[in-house]
Amino acid sequence: MNDPGPRHLAVVRGRVQCTLDETIPVDRCRLCVHSARVVVGGRELPSPARAYCSRCRDTPNIDMAKVEAVVCDDTRGEGFRSITSIIS
Numbered sequence: 001m002n003d004p005g006p007r008h009l010a011v012v013r014g015r016v017q018c019t020l021d022e023t024i025p026v027d028r029c030r031l032c033v034h035s036a037r038v039v040v041g042g043r044e045l046p047s048p049a050r051a052y053c054s055r056c057r058d059t060p061n062i063d064m065a066k067v068e069a070v071v072c073d074d075t076r077g078e079g080f081r082s083i084t085s086i087i088s
Helices: 028-031 046-055
Strands: 008-009 015-019 020-024 035-040 043-046 068-071
Touching: 008 015, 008 028, 015 028, 015 068, 020 028, 028 035, 028 046, 035 046
Parallel strands: none
Antiparallel strands: 008 068, 015 020, 035 043, 035 068
8 A cells, every 4th residue: 555645735825735626724724633843934733733742741832834735745635624622
């Protein structure tokens, strides 16, 4: 089985191509389990969702309006899935 690896989703007018059929506001990526990293100023940073789950809820202060791209590990086309189902 070939793993295509993470997708790099460009932010265009504040939105990302989440699935083939859906674009979503980049703000939603802040709470998505598939959001692995965000690109700000050309640097990859842990996404707020991943940082919250993996670092004892120590989230970086990322201005999502400045995010240029999202590194998304949704290789199955599931789309947005909230971290609240995991952390609650």
